[in-house]
Amino acid sequence: MNLQNELLSVIKDVPDFPKKGVIFKDINPLFKDPQLMKKVTAQMAEFAKLTNIQHIVGIESRGFFFGMPLALELNLPFIAARKKGKLPGEVVSESYALEYGTDSIEIQKNSLLKGQRYLIVDDIIATGGTANAAAKIIQNSGGIVSGFTFLIELTFLNGCETLLKTTPHVQIQSLIKV
Ligand SMILES: O=P(O)(O)OC[C@H]1O[C@H](OP(=O)(O)OP(=O)(O)O)[C@H](O)[C@@H]1O
Numbered sequence: 016m017n018l019q020n021e022l023l024s025v026i027k028d029v030p031d032f033p034k035k036g037v038i039f040k041d042i043n044p045l046f047k048d049p050q051l052m053k054k055v056t057a058q059m060a061e062f063a064k065l066t067n068i069q070h071i072v073g074i075e076s077r078g079f080f081f082g083m084p085l086a087l088e089l090n091l092p093f094i095a096a097r098k099k100g101k102l103p104g105e106v107v108s109e110s111y112a113l114e115y116g117t118d119s120i121e122i123q124k125n126s127l128l129k130g131q132r133y134l135i136v137d138d139i140i141a142t143g144g145t146a147n148a149a150a151k152i153i154q155n156s157g158g159i160v161s162g163f164t165f166l167i168e169l170t171f172l173n174g175c176e177t178l179l180k181t182t183p184h185v186q187i188q189s190l191i192k193v
Pocket residue numbers: 074075076077078112113114118137138139140141142143144145146174
């Protein structure tokens with residue numbers, strides 16, 4: 016079985032979670048399969064190497080599951096983009112709309128370096144609001160968003176179009192598109 020089909024076989028659809036009308040993609044079964052997780056990390060690392068990045072940014076919380084192993088695999092620094100109020104010190108914030116609500120994320124100011132190249136990692140791109148907010152924080156602080164990598168892309172929500180408006184030349188990897 017190829018990686019896409021292996022992933023499709025373990026990721027479960029949960030209708031009406033966390034609210035009516037949303038089909039939630041449950042990735043927890045993937046975490047019970049270390050070999051499959053290693054294949055995911057390897058595929059993300061292959062893509063990341065093409066983008067010439069210097070920092071990995073993982074989005075709270077599910078982006079951490081993929082961002083940290085990727086950073087270790089590539090021997091690169093990992094930066095946490097966290098939900099509002101979780102990070103100490105000076106932070107840069109950005110608000111965004113979710114498929115099911117609104118939120119804001121923050122990155123510590125001392126992690127945002129002018130002219131440095133960043134890869135943003137998350138488990139899923141739905142509307143693109145979350146990843147786009149992370150990109151805006153980096154870009155508005157003088158950093159370069161060179162790429163995004165996602166385990167899952169919900170194509171019907173056109174999230175990648177939103178990302179391309181903020182960062183027109185960025186490279187985007189989605190391991191599976193549904
Ligand atoms: O493309 P979007 O419409 O912005 O949606 C995608 C985001 O939604 C989920 O996070 P959530 O806010 O549910 O938090 P969690 O990772 O802590 O579960 C997911 O992990 C992405 O970060």
